[in-house]
Amino acid sequence: MFKNLRINIKLSGLLLIALAIATAIVYFIVSSNENNLNQVLENRILTEAESLEVRFQILEREDSKMLGASLEVFLHNGDGLKEAFIGKDREKLGKLGEALFQDLKNKYDITHFYFHGKNGVNFARLHNKEKYGDIINRITFKKSQETKGPGIGIELGKTAFALRFVQPYYNEDELIGYVELGKEIDRFLKTLREETKGDYAILVRKEFLDEKDWASVVEVKKKENN
Numbered sequence: 487m488f489k490n491l492r493i494n495i496k497l498s499g500l501l502l503i504a505l506a507i508a509t510a511i512v513y514f515i516v517s518s519n520e521n522n523l524n525q526v527l528e529n530r531i532l533t534e535a536e537s538l539e540v541r542f543q544i545l546e547r548e549d550s551k552m553l554g555a556s557l558e559v560f561l562h563n564g565d566g567l568k569e570a571f572i573g574k575d576r577e578k579l580g581k582l583g584e585a586l587f588q589d590l591k592n593k594y595d596i597t598h599f600y601f602h603g604k605n606g607v608n609f610a611r612l613h614n615k616e617k618y619g620d621i622i623n624r625i626t627f628k629k630s631q632e633t634k635g636p637g638i639g640i641e642l643g644k645t646a647f648a649l650r651f652v653q654p655y656y657n658e659d660e661l662i663g664y665v666e667l668g669k670e671i672d673r674f675l676k677t678l679r680e681e682t683k684g685d686y687a688i689l690v691r692k693e694f695l696d697e698k699d700w701a702s703v704v705e706v707k708k709k710e711n712n
Contacts, residue, residue: 538678538686545674546649550638552594553651553667560586560665561653571601571609571655572662580615587612590667598648598668602627604661626650630664642699646670647688 560567564586570579579601590596599612606622630637630652637652648668655663675686704711 538682541678541681542674545677546640549649549669549674550651553596553649553669554636554638554653556590556594556596557651557653557665557667561655568655568657568662572657574609576610576618579610580612583610583612595669595673596667597646597670597673598643598650598666600664600666600668601655602652602664602666604663606631609663624650626652627664627666630654634661640671642690642695642703643668646672646703647690649674 566582567579567586570576570582583599587596587599590599597613600608600622601610601612602622603609606627608618608620608622611617624641624643626637626639626641628637629639634654638650640647640649643650648670650666650668652664652666654661655665671688675688678684678686701711
């Protein structure tokens, strides 16, 4: 009887060992598969993120060219606007520029149209006629001042993050100011959503934002400044 008992105990011990080994093998297989799955998902996310970044950069380049081309057409055909700007007639400038701005908005999604003085003081915003007289210190404007050529980039303004294109404004050979066109980058996200059926948002570190400018942005958009 004791002999049979010892045999049963040994068999039970062997079964427990076998069960433990089998459990360990299953756990290893599951863990390996889970790790492989996680790696596959991580690689896919990184690939998609890189693809989206490239697409975003392409949209930025294409729209920069479009803004530049629109400005060139305006600079060579906007004599009435130029006269109003030289004469510092803001009301006339606004009336003459309204149709042009709406045309650019409808055709190319342009959302910002500015006239700046040589000293960097904003003379008029065709997209927001009540706001003027503030000093423009954005990098794109400063670049245009320094290089006497275009200043291009994505920056926060008084109403939104926008792709901006700033160009010197001449009357024959005399610099009279600067003209700026802009396009809110929310439209880039809309394009990406339509192309990929995904959803996206722009994230920015608070340390790179001006508190007053941000307050102005959310006020215009009727959102809480949190």
